[in-house]
Amino acid sequence: MRLTGVELTCQRGERDVFAGVSFAVASGEALTIGGRNGAGKSSLLRMIVGLLHIAAGRLTLEGGDPELSIAEQAHYLGHKDALKGSLSVAENLRFWAGFFGVRLADFREPLETVGLGALARLPAAYLSAGQRRRLSIARLIAVPRPIWLLDEPTSTLDAAAQDRLAELMRAHLAGGGLILAASHGPIGLSGAQQLRLDQTAPSPLVGGSWGGESGGDARASTPARDLTPPATIPSSSGAADE
Amino acid sequence: MTPLAALLVRDMRIALRVGGGALMGVLFFLVVVTLIPFAVGPDLALLKRIGPAILWLAALLASLLALDRLFAGDHDDGSLDLILMGRAPLELVVAIKGLAHWLTTGLPLVICAPLIGLLLNLDLPADAALMLTLFVGTPALTFIGLIGAAIAVTLRRGGLLLAVIVLPLTVPILIFGVAAANAAVTGPIPFGTPFTILCALTLASLVVGPFAAAAALRQEME
Numbered sequence: 103m104r105l106t107g108v109e110l111t112c113q114r115g116e117r118d119v120f121a122g123v124s125f126a127v128a129s130g131e132a133l134t135i136g137g138r139n140g141a142g143k144s145s146l147l148r149m150i151v152g153l154l155h156i157a158a159g160r161l162t163l164e165g166g167d168p169e170l171s172i173a174e175q176a177h178y179l180g181h182k183d184a185l186k187g188s189l190s191v192a193e194n195l196r197f198w199a200g201f202f203g204v205r206l207a208d209f210r211e212p213l214e215t216v217g218l219g220a221l222a223r224l225p226a227a228y229l230s231a232g233q234r235r236r237l238s239i240a241r242l243i244a245v246p247r248p249i250w251l252l253d254e255p256t257s258t259l260d261a262a263a264q265d266r267l268a269e270l271m272r273a274h275l276a277g278g279g280l281i282l283a284a285s286h287g288p289i290g291l292s293g294a295q296q297l298r299l300d301q302t303a304p305s306p307l308v309g310g311s312w313g314g315e316s317g318g319d320a321r322a323s324t325p326a327r328d329l330t331p332p333a334t335i336p337s338s339s340g341a342a343d344e
Numbered sequence: 345m346t347p348l349a350a351l352l353v354r355d356m357r358i359a360l361r362v363g364g365g366a367l368m369g370v371l372f373f374l375v376v377v378t379l380i381p382f383a384v385g386p387d388l389a390l391l392k393r394i395g396p397a398i399l400w401l402a403a404l405l406a407s408l409l410a411l412d413r414l415f416a417g418d419h420d421d422g423s424l425d426l427i428l429m430g431r432a433p434l435e436l437v438v439a440i441k442g443l444a445h446w447l448t449t450g451l452p453l454v455i456c457a458p459l460i461g462l463l464l465n466l467d468l469p470a471d472a473a474l475m476l477t478l479f480v481g482t483p484a485l486t487f488i489g490l491i492g493a494a495i496a497v498t499l500r501r502g503g504l505l506l507a508v509i510v511l512p513l514t515v516p517i518l519i520f521g522v523a524a525a526n527a528a529v530t531g532p533i534p535f536g537t538p539f540t541i542l543c544a545l546t547l548a549s550l551v552v553g554p555f556a557a558a559a560a561l562r563q564e565m566e
Contacts, residue, residue, distance in 0.1 A: 151429050153565060173429040182422025188361040189354070200350030201430055 103165035103248055104128045105150075105172070105280060110159035112145045119145050120299050121158070125282075129165075129248070132271070132281040132291045137299030143284035144181070146299070147251045150282070151178045166248070176249035177242045183234040187227030191218055194226050195240055202245045212244040213237075217266070231258040239267060242274075250274060252283040256290075264290060347432040348440045355444035365410030366448035373406040373453050377460045388465045395464035396474055396525030403453050403478055404485055404514060410449055411489040411510075412496060412503035414441060415561065419497050428565060438561070439554040442490045450482035466529065473528030473535060477542060481521040484546040487553030488513050494560035517545050 104126065111121040119142035127133045135143045148154040150161060151173040163172050185194050192209050199206040213219045216236040221229070229237065235258045242250060250271070256264045268290030271281055275291075283289055359366040380398050381391060418424040427437055457478050458471040466474065492510035496502030523538035 148425075151425075153425055153428060170431075174431050176429070178425065178429060180422050180425060182420075182425070184422040184426050186354070186358055186421070186423070188358055188364060193354075193357070197350055197354040198426070200353075201347045201427070201432075203347055203431065 103163070103278070103280065105249060105282075106160075106162050106164070107146075107150070108160045108162075110146070110149065110161065111157040112142050112149055112154065113157040114145065118157075123159070123297070123299065125295070125297050127280045127282060127295070129278045129280055130275050132275060132283065132294035133297055134289060134291070134294045135282065135284040135297045135299065136286065141299040143299060144253050147178065147180075147253055147282060147284055150249075150251055151176050153178075163249075172249070175247055176251055177245070177247050179238055179242065179250070179252045179255055181253055183238045185226045185229075185234055185237060188225060190223050190225055191229070191237055192222040194237060195244055198241045199244045202247075204245045206244055209244070212240040215243050215270070216240045217263070232260055232263060235259060236263060239270070243270065248279045250279060250281045250283075252281065252285075252289075254285055255283055256285065256287070347430055348436060351427075351432075351437060351440050352444050355441055356448055359410075359444065359448035364448075365413065366452065369406040369409050369449035370452045370456055372409055373402050373456065374460060376402040376405065378463060381463060392465045392470075393530065395461065395466050396470075396477075396529055397522050398464060399457055399461065399474060399478070400481075400518060400522050400525065403457070403482060404511075404518060406453055407446075407450055407482055407485045408489055408507060408510060411445065411486070411493050412506045414445055414490070414493040415497040415557075416493070416502055424497075424561075424565070428561075434558040434561060435554045438490055438494070438557045439487075439550075442487050442553065442557075446483050446486040450486055454479045454482060470525075470529040474525045477521045477524045477539065480539070480546055481517050481542055484517045484542075484549040485514055487549045488517075490553045490557040491560060494557035494564070497561065497564050517542065517549075520545060 105128075106126045108124050109121075110123045112119040112123075119140075123142075123146065125133055135146060137143050145154055149156055152171065153173075161172065163175070166172070166175050184198070186197075189197070191213065195209050195212065196206055199209070210219055210222065213222055216239050218233060218236055218240065221233070226234065226237065235255075239255070255267060259267060271283075271289070271291055275281060281291070281294075283291075283294075358364050377398060380394075384390060384394070415424065418427065428434065430437070454475060457475050461471040461474055489506070489510050491513070492506040493502075495509060496505045499505055520538045520542040523533075524535055524542055527533045527535045527538060
């Protein structure tokens with residue numbers, strides 16, 4: 103299985119967030135996506151699962167199930183945890199497993215894996231941010247899908263949970279899965295390819311460096327050429343420009 | 345469990361839990377209808393004549409009450425992203441969410457209506473006819489409301505916009521619903537004529553609502 107993006111361009115509000123981004127990830131490989139706030143890390147992940155329109159470029163998956171779209175073979179772990187506070191921890195997990203077509207014989211096992219086994223009956227509203235994130239990760243384990251798209255997966259996790267997540271990611275890769283993760287720091291995967299979305303970006307003090315993901319207005323003050331940084335994969339990966 | 349059954353169970357569970365809004369609709373319905381006799385006065389003949397219209401108006405407002413959170417809740421917590429990624433067609437997802445909403449807010453109204461009809465001096469046959477018109481008409485209110493809920497999904501004060509968009513669209517349902525109920529209470533036109541048109545309106549909105557709402561959601565999520 104091989105996920106390839108060629109010369110992808112993302113537009114938000116008639117402005118290029120990034121342009122000409124290429125990458126290739128094969129089974130057992132991971133790709134970490136870096137870049138300043140607003141560089142389009144989340145947008146790239148949302149593009150891959152079809153939640154954002156692809157303005158230009160191609161996105162192909164070889165070796166997957168031809169009956170299914172990329173989104174149907176992928177897990178997307180976004181900033182928002184997709185949990186309902188009035189449902190219990192187990193009910194939240196069981197719903198997503200059911201919605202993704204998996205009959206969950208034992209919901210305890212994925213919950214134990216992320217360390218929430220004792221809280222199965224607690225309403226999700228009482229969970230802390232890190233526990234909510236762990237419950238979202240339990241969804242990735244309960245429903246087997248080959249592609250994991252993780253947006254800042256470690257942001258709210260404590261050190262032990264980050265190690266646990268790294269273990270789960272390594273197990274997923276060993277099982278032939280592939281991972282794309284947007285992150286500002288290391289996420290504990292050695293040997294992952296790296297993709298920088300802002301390699302030619304100006305000094306972070308210029309203009310909209312505080313813009314964040316939705317900071318289209320803030321970025322408007324930076325020169326136009328800065329908005330289309332040509333991003334490439336470092337040659338060490340050997341996977342670019344196929 | 346199939347994806348759609350899982351969604352139906354989840355939405356009904358959320359609605360029935362504390363803060364879910366299922367009981368709010370019925371309580372609002374009760375309060376509005378109870379207030380009318382105080383405002384109009386104890387004129388039994390008048391109450392009987394305007395009773396069906398009052399019940400229908402109250403049902404219309406009550407079924408809009410919780411509708412603005414139908415998609416906005418899923419949008420705010422990120423669930424809508426995952427639902428859009430799923431294999432279930434968005435039109436069916438929207439229809440299932442509408443069904444769950446009707447089962448938890450519309451159906452209780454229908455069941456309560458005969459009880460509240462007594463407050464408005466409606467006799468038993470009239471009550472039964474009114475209940476039948478509400479049973480047929482409230483799904484149409486919900487499914488037309490889906491369109492407004494989908495359009496208002498990303499807006500902060502979506503509830504106000506929802507009412508402005510949806511209320512004009514419900515005028516035909518209101519007209520024929522009240523006409524059918526009045527026909528049963530006072531005559532002279534037969535009950536069947538407006539009631540058949542009400543059924544047709546409901547069937548049309550069951551089809552148009554999910555498709556329009558799904559199109560609106562796709563547009564919003566871009």
